[in-house]
Amino acid sequence: MPPRNTRGAARQRPIALAIGAALTCILVLSPPPHAAAAAATVGMPGAAQTLEAYHEVSAWVRAWDAPAEPSFVDPEGAHSASVTLRLSGVIVGRGTEVVTDGTAVWRAARGAMLQATERAPVARDALRDEALRDTAQRMTIDVQIGGAMIPLAGATFSDAANQVSHGVEGVAARVGQRVRAYFPGALLSANTSSAQGLIAACADLDLPPLGLDTLRADHGVILYRFPVQHLAQTEPGEEPVFLFRGGRVLSHAAVSERTLRDASRAIVRHLMSRELRRDDVHVMMGDYQPWLDSYDPLVASPVQRALTAYALFRHASGGWVDRADGVRAARFAWTQLDLIAAHDKASLRDPVVASAFIAAAAHAGARPPGLRDRDERDDDALLAAALRTLDAYDPDAGWDNAIPDAARALVAYALSVGAGVIPDDLSPPDETRALARSATRALFRETPPGMLVAMSPWLGWAELALLDEGAPVPAATALREMRELVWRHQITVADAGDDAPDFLGGVVFTASRSMLPNWQAARPVALLATMLADPRLTDADETGAELARLSRSLRFLLQLTVDDALMHMFRDRDRAIGGVRASPWDQRLQIDANVATLLAIDETLRATAALRETRP
Structure with a gap:
């Protein structure tokens, strides 16, 4: 189960870090002034003593002598402790103890070191002790200290877990x-739920696998x-950082054009x-699991590769993108389309x-040097893609039920931008645009206002792509209503409270299975960024x-990106950082x-650049 819903409830049980002023130079999370009192209320161990x-x-680990x-x-106030030792991101030792006699940290550290002594990649010879001390200098240390135990109610494990702030509290x-x-x-480093x-x-208590009520x-x-x-x-040798849900909490002030550009590049x-x-043969790997340093699925699906190509083509055309970086992005994007044409x-x-x-082909531009020459496979693939896209919707029969x-919405968008790449003898540009217009209008007619978010950003982009510059937007009212709906479900400072400051700016989609914010917020945000710079959809006094x-x-999307603070629990920096x-x-x-997220950030950068030109 994901963490419990914090909207409203967040203010009832704040969990904050009590930090002394002398320590703020090494802290990632800056607590509110009342953090010390809140920590004392819930039995949180103090930060300075921690x-x-x-x-x-x-000191024990570096000397390899507890x-x-x-x-x-x-x-x-400590009731438990856990010490984890990692070598190149891999756990070599972990000790966990629940005692209240003041020795939990010592016991956990000894347990972690004993386990690491057996697991560390060190030869078992006369020089083993010296080699272990040398290896210890390259280990990273993770210390967690638990406060007072709070009983959980609930008829099932899921009910009980819903009372836990996952990633913040232990169980x-x-x-x-x-x-x-x-x-x-x-739990976070193993991607395991509460x-x-x-x-x-x-x-672990040797209980049988039965329901909670029976247990x-x-x-x-x-x-x-x-x-x-x-x-x-x-990193080994660096000062530790205080973590919240395994990472650092970005402030709202951290969002700037510079941080957005950095995030886009990352x-x-x-x-x-x-x-x-x-x-x-260049293969694009699938979804990455940084805690395991593995991919699942091993290879990205064709639609993932095509949409990656689309996003990279758009990124490469951004005015803020370094030319060499843009060429590399475009080359990678072209490679994905070439692979689909040649093998898929x-x-x-x-x-x-x-x-x-x-959609990707419509934004591709010229082929960078270093790629294979265009051949009949590419023409055949474009023809096949065009035929299937054109067949997906019929003005009289409606949508293909499959x-x-x-x-x-993606089909409608592809039709709206595809007139320049769909062969004329298959569908002349005017006919393609007419089909796109019919498909787009049908979707706006048939989709309840509350469901337009699920079609973002494609449906809104399709609408705008079909219009001449300055022409009225037929769906302006629907798009504005959708925007207001998104903002009504955005998590505010009051919603997040001290219990979930990392949720600030996320959007809770009540129709989804998760009642908590996730990456899906990026989809409407990409469209809302486009709307921001369009005077037909955002008046000057609304900007x-x-x-x-x-x-x-x-801010929330940047919170999701992997930074240095999160790397303490991941294995391969080059593969994880920036994801x-x-x-x-x-x-x-x-x-x-x-x-x-790349589309949302890049579209925001385009929008702010346009606003500087049109609304100085």
């Missing part, structure tokens, strides 16, 4: 005097959540890092793949308020999330 405990652990006798270094299970706990950092953590804690009745199990102070190194590099070359032509029978291919409702709202959602996570608690780096 840092002192961390430095004790660091005290043999108990060391009472726990912060006041535990007790039977008699035995307790097993899972800390938030461990519900799964509770089930695992019960399994309570027959075995007396009690479930808990508990607040956690989390400190970790991002996402492009991340997407291009998926390239795998084998026998002169059959996939173009799918109207969604065909439409994505046409096309999902949300995907129909300031719209830009502020857009900026909040961009967009599925959500603050879901570490998957999906192609769809990265493409949508």
Whole structure:
């Protein structure tokens, strides 16, 4: 289960970090002034004492010599501790202890070091102790200290987990005097939910795999959540940083043209890092799992490759993009289309793949040097894609039932921009645009206002692509209403509170399975950025308020990108850095999330540049 819904409830149970002024130079999260009082209320260990405990652990690890006798270094209020040691991002040792006698940190550190002694890639010879000390200098240290245990109600594990702020609080299970706990950092770094953590804690207590109500009745199990102070190194030898949900919380002020440009470049590099070359064939890998350093699926689907090409072609044309970077992005994009043409032509029978291919081809521009020469395979692929896209909608018969409702907007968009690439003898440009106009109008007629978000950004972009400059927008009212609907569901400072500051600017889609914000916000944000710079859809006196709202959602999207603070739990920096996570608690780096976020950021950069020219 994802973390519980914090809208409204966030203010009832704030979880904040109490930070002394002397420590702010190393902190990632700056707490509000009342953080110390809030921490004391919920039994959160103090930040200053947590840092002192961390430095004790660091000294033991670097010397590879923890005290043999108990060391009472726990912060006041500590009820548990977890110490994790990583080598090149791989966990080599972890110790977790639940005790209240002041020795939890010492016990956890010894457990982690004992495990690392067995797992570390060090030869078992006379020089082993010296080699272990040398290896310890390259380890990163992760320390989590838990506060008071708070019982969880609920008839099922899911019900209990819904009361947990996933990634912020730990979970535990007790039977008699035995307790097993899972800390938030461990759950996040394994991409495991709080519900799964509770089930695992019960399994660690040797309980049978039964329902929670049965375990309570027959075995007396009690479930808990508990607040956690989390400190970790991002690189060996560096000072640790305090983490919130495994990373740092970006302030609203962090959103600027510079940070957006940096994020755009980073996402492009991340997407291009998926390239795998084998026998002169370039393959794009699928969704990346940074905690495992693996891809699932191994190879990206044709529609993912086509949409990646589309986003990279648009990125390459951005006025802020360095020419060399633009050429590299365009070359990678062309490679994806070439691969579909040469090896996946059959996939173009799918109207969604065909439409994505046409949309990308319409924005491709000239082929950069270094690619294979264009040949009949490319012409055949373009013809196949055009035929399937044109067949997807008929003005009289309507839509092909095989096309999902949300995907129909992409078809309409492909038709609206495809007149320049669809062969004239197949469909003259005027006929293609007429078909696109009919498809677009049909979607606006048939789609309830609340569902237009699901068709973003494609339907709105299709509408605008069909219009002459300055012409009235037929769907202006519908698009404005959709924008207001998005902003009504945007998480504000009051909604997020101290409990979920990283959710600020996210959008809660009530029709989705998750009632919490995730990367899907990028899809409407991309369209709303376009609308911001269009005077037909945003009046001059609305620009300031719209830009502020857009900026909040961009803050959330930047929050999802992998930065240095998050790298403490990932294995391969080159593959992970800059990628967009599925959500603050879901570490998957999906192609769809990265493409949508790249489009949203790049469209915002275009919009702000246009506003400077037209509304100085």
